[in-house]
Amino acid sequence: xxxxxxxxxxxxxxxxxxxxxxxxxxxxxxxxxxxxxxxxxxxxxxxxxxxxxxxxxxxxxxxxxxxxxxxxxxxxxxxxxxxxxxxxxxxxxxxxxxxxxxxxxxxxxxxxxxxxxxxxxxxxxxxxxxxxxxxxxxxxxxxxxxxxxxxxxxxxxxxxxxxxxxxxxxxxxxxxxxxxxxxxxxxxxxxxxxxxxxxxxxxxxxxxxxxx
Numbered sequence: 305x306x307x308x309x310x311x312x313x314x315x316x317x318x319x320x321x322x323x324x325x326x327x328x329x330x331x332x333x334x335x336x337x338x339x340x341x342x343x344x345x346x347x348x349x350x351x352x353x354x355x356x357x358x359x360x361x362x363x364x365x366x367x368x369x370x371x372x373x374x375x376x377x378x379x380x381x382x383x384x385x386x387x388x389x390x391x392x393x394x395x396x397x398x399x400x401x402x403x404x405x406x407x408x409x410x411x412x413x414x415x416x417x418x419x420x421x422x423x424x425x426x427x428x429x430x431x432x433x434x435x436x437x438x439x440x441x442x443x444x445x446x447x448x449x450x451x452x453x454x455x456x457x458x459x460x461x462x463x464x465x466x467x468x469x470x471x472x473x474x475x476x477x478x479x480x481x482x483x484x485x486x487x488x489x490x491x492x493x494x495x496x497x498x499x500x501x502x503x504x505x506x507x508x509x510x511x512x513x514x515x516x
Contacts, residue, residue, distance in 0.1 A: 308417055308434050313404075315339040319377050323370050323394055324384030325350030328408050330357070332382045337361050344378075346370050347385075372397050383407040411435045420445050425457030426464075455497040462496075463487055466508045479516050486511045 318340050322329055325347030333354060336343055344364040345354065358365045366374070370390065375381070381403055383394050388410075395413035398405035407413040419430035420441045429448055433441050463484075470483045487508060495504040 306434060308432065310419070310430060310432065311416075312428070312430075313380070315379065317342060318379035319344065321346065321374055321378045321381045322384065323347065323374070323381070323390075324408075325354055326384065326386075327351060329382075329384040330354040332384060332408075333357055333363070336382075337363075344374070346374050370394060375401050375403055378403055381405040383413075422448055422452065424452055424454060424460075426460045427452065427456045453497065455493060458496050458501065459488075459493055462501075462504065462508060466512065469512060473512065482516055483511055 315336075316339065319342045320336055320340055322333055322336070322343060322345050325345065329345070329347065330351050330353045333343060333345065334357060337357065341361060341363075343361075344366070345358065346366045346368065348367060348369060350358065350365065350367075357363065375397060381394065381398050383391050383405065385391055391407045391410060392413055395405050395407050395415075399415055405413070405415050406418055411417065417432065417435060419432035422429040422431070422445060429452065431441050431444050431448070466487060467484060470480055474480050474483065489507075492504050492507050495501075495507065
């Protein structure tokens with residue numbers, strides 16, 4: 305039985321804490337700013353790249369050691385220090401406060417783990433081997449990256465637009481399902497991949513207007 309249950313968390317405008325200022329913390333912040341601008345960094349020092357991110361996005365930065373009060377109002381915490389004792393303490397503080405915490409490269413102190421993610425706009429594919437084999441995760445990721453290119457980002461933008469039209473035009477749930485399934489026809493995806501966005505939209509419009 306797997307130890308970890310996969311889940312997507314809405315972080316938009318939620319307060320996030322990152323403890324640490326090295327290369328790993330920098331990578332975490334670089335990813336997290338795509339989901340929420342309310343990131344607080346706590347560390348006696350930060351990398352030049354992290355400093356640049358702090359200035360660019362006007363992130364909160366406290367140049368000091370971690371304090372338990374840093375947890376206040378935080379939705380989620382990422383710990384990226386090389387101090388094992390500190391990592392354990394932050395993990396205990398967070399879990400006692402009911403806050404989700406991830407300690408990088410230390411499953412024992414995590415209440416959640418971060419999967420490898422393939423992002424194509426609103427399409428996000430998460431891959432995890434529960435921390436057992438990062439190499440297998442990487443191998444699977446490479447294969448999926450080949451299968452799902454940037455065309456899927458464009459596809460989802462079109463589907464969002466025409467899904468709304470279909471929902472307004474058709475009250476019958478079965479008809480809606482048929483229409484929505486046709487929007488995902490491989491031939492349409494191929495048109496998008498080839499850059500024929502106009503033809504793809506024409507196909508979408510035809511699908512909406514045709515009889516079921």
